[in-house]
Amino acid sequence: MSNFEAVNFFKVYYSHYTSRTMCIPPNSVVLPKGSMSAKATLRNSSKNQCWHVELKQVGGNMYFERGWTKFVDQNTVNDGDILVFTYVGSSLFDVTVMGPNGCMKSIFEQQEEDYCEIQGDDKSEEIQVLATSNKKTKGCRGKGSGSKNNKGRVEDEDVELYIARNVNQLNPCFVVKGRKHRDNELYIPSDVTKHYNLNLEDEEEITFIDPLGRKMIGKVFKWKDGRICIHGWKTVCVINRLNSHRDVCICEFLLHNKEQQDDDQGQGPTNCIKLHIRRGNQQ
Structure with a gap:
């Protein structure tokens, strides 16, 4: 009461x-x-x-x-x-x-103790890691991450074909197919960071670039066990109206991108993630 x-x-x-x-x-x-x-x-x-x-x-x-x-x-x-x-x-x-502009801010917690207890490990996330060759490496896939029994969801074959045609093969990428919890965090698969020697610093800002060219800021958080996530993911999902049950988001680190290099001249290196969104069919 x-x-x-x-x-x-x-x-x-x-x-x-x-x-x-x-x-x-x-x-x-x-x-x-x-x-x-x-x-x-x-x-x-x-x-x-x-x-x-x-x-x-x-x-x-x-x-x-x-x-x-x-x-x-x-x-x-x-x-x-x-x-x-x-x-x-x-x-x-x-x-x-x-924020003062009326847009919802991402909330970055300051201490690990502030989090709820972690439920499960990397396997709890519906994430599929793809190598530069477009062949799937051993990644983390949650239950139901394939097309079977997922009405309206984008087919795996469609996602792989899209990546082959639209993602720079020199850039690391991974596919996010939904979350069961902790929806403000984007988990970066360890296969990606190790294979491409990605060095993401704790509290480093990451710029998300959506399909419309809009930029949103996230912040890196490192767990003591070595896992890495980016806070601010919920803002990206809300602005882009992502449906976790149907839609698929392909995250591409822009390590080799001429336009990005031109934009960053004189400003120092920045880490950007380009978002490719594949919409599922509404039922």
């Missing part, structure tokens, strides 16, 4: 006023009569990660206090960001962090 009543609201973040506490818009949260404080849970909309904060009434205004600073720090909230609070019930708010 909830220890207060609430409605949905939003707030523009400015560190000068809201870095330590955040004043909640009037009448957005109502405490029971005679109560001056309560506990609330904030859950970001990119992951099932939660923060506990204290609600406190001061001088007729309601504030998020104890626990708020940790939420701000671990969700990389910056000046001008828009925070949208959706009240779910049972003292729980879903929080969406958007």
Whole structure:
């Protein structure tokens, strides 16, 4: 049961006023009569990660206090960001962090301890690794990653033919066919990093380039066991309306790309992933 009543609201973040506490818009949260404080849970909309904060009434205004600073720090909230609070019930708010332009931001957690427990290993991901010869190397494929019993999904043969025709054979690539959990992370198969000697640094920024030429920024995260993923994948999926049950996304590292080299002259090396999206049939 909830220890207060609430409605949905939003707030523009400015560190000068809201870095330590955040004043909640009037009448957005109502405490029971005679109560001056309560506990609330904030859950970001990119992951099932939660923060506990204290609600406190001061001088007729309601504030998020104890626990708020940790939420701000671990969700990389910056000046001008828009925070949208959706009240779910049972003292729980879903929080969406958007940039000043109104687009949803990718949320990069700062510490490994903040994550939920890993469920399974590389085999839990529906990923297919392809070598430069277009012959499939021994990769990671989840259950149902083939075309069998996947109505509407792109056929494996169609994907391989597309890669042969449209992907630079000097560039490493891998195929993402869906995720069962941790949808803000793009796992980089170890076969790819080892075969191509890819050196991705922790917290290094990666630029995703979608089929329309739009660029989105992700950030590398390295696990202690050596696995590598890129945070910010959910933003890519949302903007491109990827359907995890039908669509297939081919990720191509642009290691050998003349246009990219021309763009980067004088700016130093950058890591870019070009996205090729193959749409499945709607049923």
